Amino acid sequence: GTQAKNQRREQQNTISGTMTMESLKQRWDEWVISLKNKKGGASGGNIKSAQIVYVFGPPGTGKSFTGDYMTVIHDYHHVDGDIPLKHMTLVPEYKEIAEKQFIEGDWEPYFTELARLTLEAAKDNDKVVLSHATDKNDPRDHVIKKLIEGGASEDKITIIQLTIDPRVKARGLYHRTARMAEQSGMTMTECCKAFMEFEGEMTEERYIDMCLEAEAENEDFFEVHPKAIMVDISGRDVTHFDNVDKALGLTRSTELPYESICAKVKPIDEARDKIVMESGFMEAFAEILAKAEAQAQKSSLAIEEEGEDEKKVEEMKKRRSTLLKCEVSMRGLSSRAISLRDTSEGVEARRKSLITTGKIFEE
Numbered sequence: 607g608t609q610a611k612n613q614r615r616e617q618q619n620t621i622s623g624t625m626t627m628e629s630l631k632q633r634w635d636e637w638v639i640s641l642k643n644k645k646g647g648a649s650g651g652n653i654k655s656a657q658i659v660y661v662f663g664p665p666g667t668g669k670s671f672t673g674d675y676m677t678v679i680h681d682y683h684h685v686d687g688d689i690p691l692k693h694m695t696l697v698p699e700y701k702e703i704a705e706k707q708f709i710e711g712d713w714e715p716y717f718t719e720l721a722r723l724t725l726e727a728a729k730d731n732d733k734v735v736l737s738h739a740t741d742k743n744d745p746r747d748h749v750i751k752k753l754i755e756g757g758a759s760e761d762k763i764t765i766i767q768l769t770i771d772p773r774v775k776a777r778g779l780y781h782r783t784a785r786m787a788e789q790s791g792m793t794m795t796e797c798c799k800a801f802m803e804f805e806g807e808m809t810e811e812r813y814i815d816m817c818l819e820a821e822a823e824n825e826d827f828f829e830v831h832p833k834a835i836m837v838d839i840s841g842r843d844v845t846h847f848d849n850v851d852k853a854l855g856l857t858r859s860t861e862l863p864y865e866s867i868c869a870k871v872k873p874i875d876e877a878r879d880k881i882v883m884e885s886g887f888m889e890a891f892a893e894i895l896a897k898a899e900a901q902a903q904k905s906s907l908a909i910e911e912e913g914e915d916e917k918k919v920e921e922m923k924k925r926r927s928t929l930l931k932c933e934v935s936m937r938g939l940s941s942r943a944i945s946l947r948d949t950s951e952g953v954e955a956r957r958k959s960l961i962t963t964g965k966i967f968e969e
């Protein structure tokens with residue numbers, strides 16, 4: 607209703623920066639906690655009539671950007687599918703869910719929670735979009751099954767699969783990774799050598815070629831869903847919005863140029879990322895992956911704290927978080943994506959060296 611729309615507009619204004627970052631963090635935290643604290647079934651007055659869109663695509667295809675665009679321009683409520691992971695320092699149950707997924711290989715609790723968050727959003731919003739890099743059909747179908755069990759109408763659930771020209775995607779990932787490395791005082795070459803095997807310096811074209819090779823070797827990595835509407839966003843321009851709108855039968859004012867829409871949409875994701883990174887999410891995620899490595903007799907992410915200076919330990923944790931951010935930006939946050947990490951002896955040694963000393967020492 608009108609009240610829900612006003613609340614969404616207030617939330618958008620908050621995210622766009624008209625309130626302080628601390629106010630935004632409090633608002634975001636309160637929303638996540640309120641969702642976790644709601645008990646009982648997810649049957650509500652609005653759920654059956656709510657339009658639910660499930661958007662998925664590989665890393666670098668702009669899933670969050672698409673969800674935020676639908677929020678700003680079409681008044682959807684956006685459920686970021688990384689909420690359970692990104693808030694595991696805030697919600698203890700989310701850490702348990704993450705450990706089940708990445709250490710035990712049990713993805714069901716995570717995707718059950720995504721469906722629950724979407725249903726909760728549908729109680730107060732007649733249009734909801736869930737975005738996530740779900741790479742396999744089994745967890746996708748699990749989400750849809752749980753949505754229907756929770757009261758959503760099957761004929762009101764639309765599945766969108768984003769596609770992109772692999773070279774366009776790889777170029778975008780290169781610049782994202784380079785920016786993260788630079789912000790942390792690392793070179794692009796140092797950062798990439800901690801999770802990729804190559805000789806010499808890392809250039810843009812080399813990075814793109816390596817991404818394309820990896821994609822060709824794992825062509826079944828991201829499955830096509832038989833019921834999904836395929837939406838190409840390779841243009842990185844107004845055609846991204848046009849193609850999403852066409853798939854969903856939406857219309858928008860043609861008076862708004864691409865740059866103006868981006869100026870409204872991008873601050874949402876930037877603010878969300880800032881909150882998440884300040885929450886210590888990457889450090890908590892690194893600890894989970896270190897546990898998973900320990901089970902596989904690997905140790906490049908483990909940090910020996912005993913006898914070490916506290917400041918040095920913090921520096922090591924920050925470098926480890928940066929490396930994971932760079933790797934996650936390329937491969938995504940799924941357990942399947944993480945399982946494809948290069949764990950060859952050379953890469954493991956370089957990763958350990960960079961985390962421990964800040965530099966790569968090669969034999």
